Amino acid sequence: MPLDPLARKAVLEHPQALDCSVYRPDEKDEDAEELDLGEARLLMLGAFEAPLDWDARQRExxxxxxxxxxxxxxxxxxxxxxxSKAFFTTESGDYVAVQPSQGEVVMYYVYDQEEDAEGSRYILIRDDEEL
Structure with a gap:
């Protein structure tokens, strides 16, 4: 799906969007340090809710x-x-570090990506381990 400038602007300027950093694992060396892709803005939409038509097997x-x-x-x-050379698009498999408050860092794993009328919607898994 082509980049939608209005959807992009809506996220970047949203008052509840949080600053974050996006990292990508090294595909060739799983023990290597993740590549720091750069800074982004994250707009949390809420808890992911599986579609109502999914059965127990699909959910599992x-x-x-x-x-x-x-x-x-x-x-x-x-x-x-x-x-620009610094531009990137977040992909499944990336990691996102968000600092919701001073001294607190929350990590998310980008599990899935879907396209909808408003652009890319990412499904994140919160890493509940303390940093």
């Missing part, structure tokens, strides 16, 4: 061993200008 396959309460929906937009 999607959530796996993870607690469904740790799944959230969000929009993420890179701060860098779209045609």
């Amino acid at each position: 396959e999607y959530f796996g061993e993870e607690d469904p309460a740790l799944f959230f929906s969000a929009r993420i937009e890179c701060l860098a200008a779209p045609l």
Whole structure:
């Protein structure tokens, strides 16, 4: 789906959007340090709710061993200008570090991505381990 400048602007300027950093694991070396892609804004949409038509097997396959309460929906937009060298698009498998308050860092794993009328919607899994 092409980049929607209005959807992007809505996230970047939303008063409840949080500053975050996005990291990507090294595909060739799983023990290597993650690549710091850059700064972004994250707009939390709320808890992820599985579609009503999913049966128990579909829910089990999607959530796996993870607690469904740790799944959230969000929009993420890179701060860098779209045609700049620093611009990136968040992908499934990335990590997002959010600082909701001074001294607190919350990590999320980007589990899934969906496109809707308002742009990219990401399904995040909150890492509930203390940093």
